[in-house]
Amino acid sequence: MKDATKGILAMVGACTIWGLSPLFYKMLAHVPPPEVLSHRTLWSVIFFAGVLAFQRRLGELGTAFRGRRQVGVIALAAAMISVNWFIFILSIQIGRATEASLGYYIFPLMTVLVGWMWFGERLGAAQWGAVALAAVAVLVLTIGLGVAPWISLVLATSFAIYGALKKGLALGPVVSVTCEILIFLPFWLILLGWYHATGQGHFGTGWLTSLLLILSGPLTAMPLILFSYAARRVRLSTVGVLQYINPTLQFFCAVLAFGEPFTLWHQIAFGLIWTAVAIFSAAALSQDRAARRASTAALGVSAQVTNAPSDGSAKP
Template sequence: MSETAKGVLAMVGACVVWGLSPLFYKLLADVPPPEVLAHRTLWSIVFFGMVLAAQGRLREIKIALGNRRQLLIILIASVLISINWFTFILSVQIGKATESSLGYYIFPLIAVVIGAVWFGEKLSRVQWFAVGAAAFAVASLTWGLGVAPWISLIVSISFALYGVIKKGMALGPVVSVTCEILVLLPIWVLVLVWYHVQGQGHFATGWTTSLLLVLSGPLTAIPLIMFSYAARRVALGTVGLLQYVNPTLQFICAVAVFGEPFGWWHKMAFTVIWIALALFSLSSLRQDREARRASKASSGVSTQVRKETSEESANP
């Protein structure tokens, strides 16, 4: 099997785990979201620590946290991803997983807008149309339901900003996520202590719940490692397309498994966003293909120039 094929399988595996994770967190519906997130953080750091220790890379954590500027970036990223995780867990527990899936659908469109504003990245007319269509869908859903889809907006914006912050982080994915979890770990440990002091802690009250809380760590860490493996072997356009597996499976879990309401306004909003994403993805793939062709052409011209220069030097 080629490295690209292995990367695609790893990417699909990561997205399937993320997409089906609502089924897992629904099993923890009796545990308050802050406690679930605290355990997710605790057991994630244990798992990542074991991985880095096995690789002999624990020293990289100390080096990363020793840089003040980098520490600030890590702290901001940690807050953003914690908001994202908490909102996702909350959405599953209060029967709003449909909104969460919508958030992950519109995240790429919000990310490109931030990229255009923050980094001056240029968007084609089709891509701007896709962004406008997504904004129209969210506005229509807000009008139809009488309330803004706050969960969708928080999930998408927090994850988009998290991606922007990560661009300025010169660390590998495993080390960076470990640092992000580590900097806020004391807060989440205090949360767990408070729950248990109040007699409301769920860990060790039953083996099933305790096991699920422990497994929340590997469930967080393993797909991130798989995603990191895939990102180094698969073209960016392919990665972008495969990521839609995640919200699609979340959507199926919410509507088909959990039986969440999916009325006319939901259908309209999702349909518009699906069309917008299709147009956006096709435009992105076309740009990526043209960029690769231009790069090959430029490389070919450079090679020819070097060859001619070499021949001229050899035959004065």
């Protein structure tokens, strides 16, 4: 099997796990979101530490925390991913999974906007059009429902900022994520201690709940590892298109499995978002093809120059 095919399968696997994760967290609806997040952080650290120990890379964690600037970036990234995880878990528990799926549809468009504002990246007409359609979709929901889709906006913005911060970290994905969840681990352990000291802790009250809380660690870690594997073997444009499997599955979980309302305002907003996604993906694929043609042409010119005879005349 080719590396590209393995990468695509890994990406599909990662997005499928993410997309179906609402079904998992719905089974923990009786556990408060802060307690779920505390266990998710704890068991993720244990899982990632096991992976790094198996790879004999635990020493890289100490190196990662050297330098005030890098520690600051890790802390900010940790804050963004913690907010993202918490709001996602909360959205499932309060019956707003549809809004969460919308947030992950908006996320790539928000990333483009953050790139323009943060790194001065230039946007084409298609990208601006996709961003504008996403803005109109948010406005439609705000007018129709009488309140802004804050879950969608927080999820999209926190994940986009998280991605931008990660660009400044010269760390491998497993080491990076382990450092991010390690930095706030003491806080979550104190919170878990408080839950159990006050008799409100759910771990140990039933084998199924305890098992689900433990499994939240591997459920967090596995798609990140698969995504990392895919990103090294698949073109970024392909990764960008495949990642929409995640919010699509989340949408089906919300509407079909959870029976959440899908009003006319939702239909209009999602229609606009799906149109924006189509425009954005088409533009990304077109840019990727253009870049590959330019690269192929450059290689061809280089080969001609290399193979040219010393007297400067072209070969027949």
